[in-house]
Amino acid sequence: MKTVSENRAFGGVQGVYTHASQSTGGDMTFGLFLPAQAEDGPVPLLWFLSGLTCTHENAMIKAGAQRWAAEAGIALCFPDTSPRGEGVANDADFALGQGAGFYVNATQAPWALHFRMWDYVTDELPRLLFNAFPLAEEAQAITGHSMGGHGALTIAMSFPGRFASVSAFAPICNPTASDWGRPQFSAYLGPDESSWAAHDASLLMRKRGFDGPILVDQGTADQFLDKLKPEALAEAMAAARQGGTFRMQKGYDHSYFFVSSFMEDHVHFHADALLG
Numbered sequence: 001m002k003t004v005s006e007n008r009a010f011g012g013v014q015g016v017y018t019h020a021s022q023s024t025g026g027d028m029t030f031g032l033f034l035p036a037q038a039e040d041g042p043v044p045l046l047w048f049l050s051g052l053t054c055t056h057e058n059a060m061i062k063a064g065a066q067r068w069a070a071e072a073g074i075a076l077c078f079p080d081t082s083p084r085g086e087g088v089a090n091d092a093d094f095a096l097g098q099g100a101g102f103y104v105n106a107t108q109a110p111w112a113l114h115f116r117m118w119d120y121v122t123d124e125l126p127r128l129l130f131n132a133f134p135l136a137e138e139a140q141a142i143t144g145h146s147m148g149g150h151g152a153l154t155i156a157m158s159f160p161g162r163f164a165s166v167s168a169f170a171p172i173c174n175p176t177a178s179d180w181g182r183p184q185f186s187a188y189l190g191p192d193e194s195s196w197a198a199h200d201a202s203l204l205m206r207k208r209g210f211d212g213p214i215l216v217d218q219g220t221a222d223q224f225l226d227k228l229k230p231e232a233l234a235e236a237m238a239a240a241r242q243g244g245t246f247r248m249q250k251g252y253d254h255s256y257f258f259v260s261s262f263m264e265d266h267v268h269f270h271a272d273a274l275l276g
């Protein structure tokens, strides 16, 4: 692992690191914020998974999470959203290929070679982080924006007991029924739609739900509402009798102005679950 940069922030350190990844077969970059409390021992970890077109950097510099995480004594990890590089498959559509890994393990050519973001985020990167940094493996929570909200929700429901809490900002809620989902799952996972269900938060909600608190925020003026399908997740939560909070935020769009507006609430929500 190589250090790209480390900057003092809110009494802690915002770092950026690269490492050779086995799951994606190339170098991967991530951001990690360690609060000052990490100098005295392991701290809880909140994952932030980002959306389409994002690298590790967008949320790190625009979501405004560090201030609240520093106060709560929680670390933040900002993974990249896909493998990258010249030898890595890509597509002219910004919603497929580099910057659009959708947090799945691709099984289809040409994607299967590198696009293994499920393994990367749920297995390889956690192992690396818990070995290299003062982080408490038993105290994890997860959040994300848009495609990253989809990743956060599907990962949280797929690993019962791993995450104390899950939240999402404008998540892609029902990708198997959306233009943000169907083309990508066809490309990455192939035509057999039965393999898609494990990556649809609304279907997982009806099947398993999440054993812990959930917070979802969605702007009513989001330009991508027809693709995000918040109603599918809200209906699934009600049908599954899932405890949780689903908020429609009047007038907010899809941007990081929306994300940063509600970041304090989300970090406090996760801090309550992680620290009691």
Ligand SMILES: N[C@@H](CCC(=O)N[C@@H](CS)C(=O)NCC(=O)O)C(=O)O
Pocket (backbone or CB within 6 Å): 050, 051, 052, 053, 054, 058, 062, 094, 145, 146, 147, 254, 255, 256
């Ligand atoms: N570039 C796309 C929009 C993609 C987009 O809004 N991406 C969101 C996540 S789904 C984002 O976070 N973009 C990067 C940023 O705002 O920093 C378009 O023109 O329609």
